[in-house]
Amino acid sequence: MSDNPVFAKIKKEIDDNSVVLFMKGTPMMPQCGFSAAVAQALTMLNVKFKGIDVLADQDIRQGIKEFSSWPTIPQLYVKGEFVGGCDIVREMYETGELKKLFDQKGVDYAA
């Protein structure tokens, strides 16, 4: 791992929150269709997640791409592990794999 200072910040977010979505905009007000689709899938599964708006932090916006070796936003992390971007998450949602992953990892569901 490189010594890019923003990596520590990203690491802390994904360590402190079981489900983290790096996205454009917020879960309530997504600014991009791909981010909206993933936020919606998480909401449909009733899972608690933290949305991080990369548009509000240019360091994170660039840093997360290097951190994950992934060139696009959104990016979903579950229990510190990179799950994928929009295509993968959408596919996993449709096949039921995403729900299975949340159950396996024991993430919290919204009340």
Place this chain on the structure above:
Amino acid sequence: MAMAAAEIERLIKESLPDALVTIEDLKGDGDHYAAHVVSAAFAGKTRVQQHQLVYKALQGRMGGELHALALQTSAPEGNEAAFQDKGPT
């Protein structure tokens, strides 16, 4: 900025020579594509790793001049069977 489908295919095949690449221009604007890539290089890899191989092939264009590329990746059919030792057929 846009990128031609042929150019996307060329870059992918440059790093994954065996790849079968199907590209669809979703909106006809040369900016929103869907690609299906089949390559033996994907065998035994997670989906994240498979997509990373394709992104690597695109040499940083993804997220830059290439705005939207919906990706679907898989190893060739029958390849999984090769891993299961079922004896001669």
